[in-house]
Amino acid sequence: MTITRRSLVVLACTATWCASSAYAQTSSKYPTKPVKFIVPFAPGGGTDAMARHIAQKLNEKHGYTLVIENKAGVGGNLGAEAALREPADGYTFLVISSSYAVNAVLNKPSFDPLTGIEPVIQFTREPVVLAVGASTPYTTVAELVAAAKNTPDKVAFGSSGNGGLSHLAAEYFNALSGIKITHVPYKGTGAALMDLAGGQIQMLMAGNTSFMPLAKAGKVRVLAVGAPQRLPTLPNVPTFAEAGLPQFRADIWHGLVAAKGTPPEIVAKMNADINAVLQSPEVQTRLRQDDVTPAGGPPQPFAETIRSDIERWRTVVKQSNIKID
Structure with missing residues (x-):
């Protein structure tokens, strides 16, 4: 059989259509069973509260059945390792905070904290x-x-x-x-x-x-x-830059990641659905009352936040000779 340029174009278009069709089918049917958010800290803390708030809004706005599972220990690494051992099928996610970057430096997890995950979305920064x-x-x-x-x-x-x-x-x-x-x-x-x-x-x-x-x-x-501008609730308090330390930068943030290999269409759907939650007036108002900024956006900026925080804390640990038992 002779393969012509036209037949190659047809084959390429068919493959593209099949891929996009599969993407649409997967994302439209997902989720077909409960989705689990693993929180690597005990109930009642800030990360747990944020996870439960996002889960509740996903249930209300998008019809998810979301289950929160707390797995505390080793500064968050116990829950992280448990979550990333689960099948990368899009039904288990890991809720992380800024301490994830600290643990990557000090507690040396069994997985690569950058290449062993699929960043999904950053919830907030404080x-x-x-x-x-x-x-x-x-x-x-x-x-x-x-x-x-x-x-x-x-x-x-x-x-x-x-x-x-x-x-x-x-x-x-x-x-x-x-x-x-x-x-x-x-x-x-x-x-x-x-x-x-x-x-x-x-x-x-x-x-x-x-x-x-x-x-x-x-x-x-x-x-x-430690914000670029003064906070509405503390208008008379200067930023670190105004106080003479423009290099200082430290945020508390929360976000969601998945195991490496999670289908990109599921990552995209979860990202879109949580973005919708974060952009809702109710959530925006509640967070900004505490000077917590809703983050959102695509996965890549969140990946960059994780990477830059790991680099920053690695430098601090080395300069200050910090060791933990």
Whole structure:
């Protein structure tokens, strides 16, 4: 049989039509059974709350039956490894937060944190802020840095735990400021917040929403926010750039990934459906009330966020010689 140019064109068009037809059929039928979101942390935390909120809206807007499964341990790696061992059929997803990038550096997961996943979508981003106790005399970042240089034994910073995001963010701030102050690790941000308000530690870095109740009560003082612009809820608090540290950048974010090899049409559908959720007025209003920014968009920018965070924290860990047990 002679293969002509015309027959090749027909064959190519047929293949393209078949691929697009398969794409349409798969995406239109999906999901045909419950979809599972694995949250690698205990119930009740920020990542769990975000996952449940997105799941509820997917159920309401798009008819999903979504199941949340919590698998805590090893800083999030236990749940991540469990999720990525599941079949890459689009029925199991992993909800991750910015600590995913920290764990990639410190806890060395059994999978490649960049090439072993299919990024789906970033849900949100929230700036990391620096706060001091209201009983301290510091009203600016410059005053805090000067005190840390002159009397380093009188300034200590707390964190949610050794090797956590709040620990690394503070070490990043210390390195950029040229200071070295004592680290006091806690078992969670809540305990560190109480000691910050009580005067046992002088500085803490965490997400903006963690500080708002105590800031409104006058028990802590926020000195800088890690966002490009000032926050609507803290209009008098400068950004780190305004405070003299334009290099500082740290966000708390949440998002969704899948196992490598998950069908691209399912990734595309999940991305589109969650984008619709994030763009709804109800969700936008609820998040922005807490100065949390809905992210959304295609998968690739989220992949770049993960990559850049891993690079940043790898540098901080190396410079500060951070080790965990």
